[in-house]
Amino acid sequence: MTLTEAGSKRRASIHLVAGTAALSAHDPGGLEVLEADAAAFAAAFRRENHRLKRALTDPHLLSGIGNAYADEILHRARLSPVAMTAKLTAGEVERLYRATVATLEDWTARLRAEAGDGFPEKVTAFRRGMAVHGRYREPCPDCGALVQRIVHAENETNYCPRCQTGGQILADRSLSRLLKADWPRTLEELEARRPALSAAARRPRGSGSG
Ligand SMILES: [Zn+2]
Incomplete structure (x- = not known):
């Protein structure tokens, strides 16, 4: 088996664990947005008061949203990255939820189509489109x-x-x-x-x- 780390910062790590309990100790507990509805998203997102960019990328609140996709989500939702979560209206949180789902689904489809049957080779946070x-x-x-x-x-x-x-x-x-x-x-x-x-x-x- 060959493992490579494509990032320049070399921060990847591998842990060997036995059993689901040991595995779940590594789970920061963030909500899987694509498996959640708008109400669950709002509850997770509003659990703490942070700037939107920080809240979106916090794996304890939401799972799997990195720096690049958070920028794309906020742009699609027409929301400022430095707005505070506690100040959002219910309508804005709903908009953010829809933008998050749309952005994740959109990019999952794009990257799948790009990789085809092969293994995704170009790992980068900067994508055309x-x-x-x-x-x-x-x-x-x-x-x-x-x-x-x-x-x-x-x-x-x-x-x-x-x-x-x-x-x-x-x-x-x-x-x-x-x-x-x-x-x-x-x-x-x-x-x-x-x-x-x-x-x-x-x-x-x-x-x-x-
Ligand atoms: Zn614009």
Whole structure:
């Protein structure tokens, strides 16, 4: 048997366990969204109060949603990655549930079709066809605004300021430290500062969200 770790961070590990009890000790307990209904999703999601990006990717709350898919889910749901779970309305949680199911089903189908009968070879978090993840400064496929980012310690969150944050550019700590007061707070301000890019940002490519 050959085991490979495709990630550059080399954090994969393998555990040998005996019995289902020993195995379940490794289960962080997050809800399997594709096996759950909207009510179960809402209950799991609202169990703790966190920023949406953090809540979506927390394996103790929801199972199997990584950094890339969380960005795609939030874009599809038209919700800000930094909104707090406790502040969401019932309608927004419902929208988030539907976006989560749709995104997971959509990408499962795409990746299955891509792999065919073979073994999936290209393991990457950056996939062609993603709306915002890995697309910093590229136009949002739904509205044409330039995709923005927040850089964390190891990850990056990408979002569309027009579709998700009401035109607000979220402070990126690493960038905002460099730019200090110069960091634009709104989409309009950002576009005003980047005349070369603002034309592309105003040209819508799609006809809205699906
Ligand atoms: Zn957009």
